[in-house]
Amino acid sequence: MGARPGGGFGRPRTPRPPPTPEQILALATKEHVPARIAKGELEGKMKCRIWRKLHAEEAKRFDQVYVLMGEHPGLSLPDAFGVLQSGLSVADFLARKERTQRKAAVKLARGEVDDTSVGAFINGLLESKTELAVVLGERTVLDTLAGVEPISFVLGRSGRLEKLQVVMLTRRSDWEQLTPTLERDQKLAQKPANVARQPDKRPFSDPRPFLAHQGDPVRLTLRNGIQLTLRLRVVGRFDLIVGEDGHEVFIPLHALVRFSAADEDANAEAADAELPGDEAGDNE
Numbered sequence: 001m002g003a004r005p006g007g008g009f010g011r012p013r014t015p016r017p018p019p020t021p022e023q024i025l026a027l028a029t030k031e032h033v034p035a036r037i038a039k040g041e042l043e044g045k046m047k048c049r050i051w052r053k054l055h056a057e058e059a060k061r062f063d064q065v066y067v068l069m070g071e072h073p074g075l076s077l078p079d080a081f082g083v084l085q086s087g088l089s090v091a092d093f094l095a096r097k098e099r100t101q102r103k104a105a106v107k108l109a110r111g112e113v114d115d116t117s118v119g120a121f122i123n124g125l126l127e128s129k130t131e132l133a134v135v136l137g138e139r140t141v142l143d144t145l146a147g148v149e150p151i152s153f154v155l156g157r158s159g160r161l162e163k164l165q166v167v168m169l170t171r172r173s174d175w176e177q178l179t180p181t182l183e184r185d186q187k188l189a190q191k192p193a194n195v196a197r198q199p200d201k202r203p204f205s206d207p208r209p210f211l212a213h214q215g216d217p218v219r220l221t222l223r224n225g226i227q228l229t230l231r232l233r234v235v236g237r238f239d240l241i242v243g244e245d246g247h248e249v250f251i252p253l254h255a256l257v258r259f260s261a262a263d264e265d266a267n268a269e270a271a272d273a274e275l276p277g278d279e280a281g282d283n284e
Contacts, residue, residue, distance in 0.1 A: 118236030
């Protein structure tokens with residue numbers, strides 16, 4: 001503390017309280033500056049108007065960004081900068097951002113599931129040269145597995161087959177026994193559902209919800225109308241394995257259009273059966 005002119009000492013200044021986030025945001029919005037500059041002024045450092053004079057080009061961009069935010073309430077500062085830098089409209093930019101976030105979420109979900117068991121099953125079929133039935137949208141290919149690539153199966157006689165075309169895969173002997181008993185959704189059987197190239201646009205791309213049903217009977221409807229009620233044995237990153245030991249059925253997630261636990265379907269049917277019929281209504 002220094003002595004005052006004429007004698008005596010001055011009392012120390014009381015430290016000013018740190019600015020609140022609300023104060024920083026209000027000043028940044030008013031002056032069209034970054035939050036750190038608004039915070040600095042509130043702390044007694046460089047004033048916003050001085051920063052704008054020293055950084056005219058950057059200040060101009062902030063003017064444009066804050067105008068966008070004023071025209072589109074709810075648009076965040078980072079998103080407004082993204083719109084400005086991309087040259088897209090606000091709607092197109094936000095749609096692109098949502099797609100990117102969905103893709104990232106699918107990738108994250110798949111990474112949380114172990115794919116070892118599915119890989120071991122496919123490798124077993126490959127090494128044993130087992131005769132397989134590879135069911136596609138509108139036909140079935142009888143062949144052996146000669147190789148596995150990131151996006152394709154290589155068949156012994158038919159050559160390379162894109163995995164997205166595969167609806168299900170099982171041993172030929174099991175397929176011949178299964179075929180006479182298959183139920184089908186007739187609408188899908190006549191016109192199989194298409195498979196979206198983007199995983200986030202498919203009915204099922206996140207494998208994690210299936211984990212809770214491992215070991216239980218499940219009901220699956222595939223994109224070509226085939227309906228199966230079998231035990232869910234294994235959940236992989238991209239595929240399911242259902243059926244009994246030695247009689248497994250391999251089903252890619254992209255081939256699914258509907259899924260439910262078999263016991264839930266049974267309970268629903270039982271509840272429907274207990275509802276009073278038309279006769280009860282007539283008696284009332």
